[in-house]
Amino acid sequence: MDEIHRISEAVYVEMCDILGTPTLVAIRREVLDIAEIIRTQSEERKGERIRLGGSRREGFGSVASDVDCMRWRTDHQVICGLNHANIYHSERCTLILMECSKEIPGLAMLQLLTPTHYDSVRQSCIRICDGLYISSALYRENTMGLFRHNSTQHGPCASGQDGETEYDIAYGFACKQWPSVATSFTPRCQSKRWPPNHVLSDVITLGCHVVPIGLKGSPKEDLEWRISFSLAEQKIIQCMDHTQFMCYGLLKLFLKEVLLLEDSNGKPLLCSYFMKTILFWVIQNETVKDWNPSNLLSGFWSCFKFLLSCVYHAYLPNFFITENNLFISKVFGRSQRLLCEQLFEMYNQGITCLLQCRSIRDVLTGAIGCRQYRISTAESDIIPEIHKDVELFDELDSNDIVAMSFSNVGHCFGTLYSTVKNLHVPNLNERQRVTFRKYISTILRSTVFHLYKTSNDLSNKGRLRILNVCLKLLKVSADMGFFSDKIYFALLLHTVGKNSNAIQFLSTIKEKITKSYIIYDRIVDIECYDREIGGLPLMERMRKTVAVNIDLRMIMIKELEFEFSLAARNFIDVPPYVMVLMLLVLCNRGNPQKQNEALDELYLLLHSDEGRHIKKILRGISWQILGICQEVCEDYQGALLSYQKSLKEEPHHNLQEATYLRIQDVQCRHAMG
Incomplete structure (x- = not known):
């Protein structure tokens, strides 16, 4: 075996250990996809959409501790031309015209065409000649505190910390049409045959978004909005094979741990979006003919050389709008020169420049120093089967935010009906069926919460009837959810004064919750789990073993x-x-x-x-x-x-x-x- 191929395989296995094997990444994406389906059904009733983005949505899981998302009003639609206005009912929908910049491709101004009832939009408008335009700077300011009052600006986002989680929320607008400034994207992808046609079709259907940020230093900076293709990028990333995805992860690690140069404002000179764009170009241009674990380092090196060339020319073309230079106002002057010098020095070191990346230094040193260093890249040799269960259950718990997204009982029942229908969609795999069932359990628990709140205003007879319904629904919820979901049933029994019933139920839970096969905070006795639980269907494994913290917002x-x-x-x-x-x-x-x-x-x-x-x-x-x-x-x-x-x-x-x-x-x- 060629030396670079052997070393590549060692790095691939290490990256899988750090960022996830193919199945673990698929699990993360499946859970988020289903949570998104359910949240969409819920959000439609509120006139708002929320889409998770960033590393977590791409499939990097708990390694990505921060949360990036985009929010937009569904009753405000951006159109690319006046000829699209007749698609929408203007009495139900506020129409906004996107006027793409000819001087700076990728930026646009937004003209308000029809009245808005949304204060954040109305208070952000500026009259220019005969038109009313939405100022990106004012809109950013007016939406800054919608999630948390102490949020601060980070690019187009409201940024801050919610408990232990750092968040970046971009409040923007959706456009269902593909913008004219990106018309060359489709024929280029078709001629290059990447992304595949079915993915390309989905990408075009998604349209685009606009987010409130202009070009720094531009005379119209406060009026300019950036055209965003974040949903399209998610689709493209999901069509990558696992070696390509691990190359993306390696580029992100290299950026975080090695390429630490800052701009004149003390902010990182390069960002992960640049790395993602570079990988897209390398894959599409077929610089690497065969993506597999033994070619991971070849893929990384192709991306490195592409980065070096872009820095040298101070030009990184946006993947969707090639005329849009991502390095403009970012990589130039002294910063460009210093970065060029750093990259040229690394280029002369060759692939050993990766030794500066502390996350893979040990395995890389071992593989380079020992020619007998061999390691299997088969997933079954990288992780035990139980890790797949633990990953699924952890993702189900960490993404169980649907629990608090309902405003009333009718809202709960409407979403419950839609979710149960989704459960019967053909071709769902076992993990997807279990995910839907777990979220049905959560929706039932939310229903109980809202029913219980309404019971306080009823007569004793009416209240008793509602409480009996709550107990029945919560029992069904407990049977479909995690092992620890049974505690909510006992909690309600205690709350309504049925302590003897609660004691009986709690005694059974207490007897089992100390078993070694119980999974709590990703901790479990693997041998005991395999012996006692391993042969059971996935749904049963979840019901019998998963213990998570009890959320007292519900009851x-x-x-x-x-x-x-x-x-x-x-x-x-x-x-x-x-x-x-x-x-x-x-x-x-x-x-x-x-x-x-x-x-x-x-x-x-x-x-x-x-x-x-x-x-x-x-x-x-x-x-x-x-x-x-x-x-x-x-x-x-x-x-x-x-x-x-x-x-x-x-x-x-x-x-x-x-x-x-x-x-x-x-x-x-x-x-x-």
């Missing part, structure tokens, strides 16, 4: 209402085992022996667990819950110690104020009694 427990009212974003999630033991303490108020047994078990869990049952960032709320349970059992000294321990943990929910107030309350009680 609030009275004893935590104080914490909930003061928590960051009014959000509290609790480790499932901790939630079970807390409920057993509360449900056994009339049985001191059983109550103390549950309290002792919770005490031992907090003092002995090293991450198996309590995620590190949730130790604070767990100590808080132990303190509350100790107060319930009138152990005020123990409660005081638990609250003090809660203060020492990572403030994930920002409960310090609640904890200090509880400490004061306990100290007063202790002093009085």
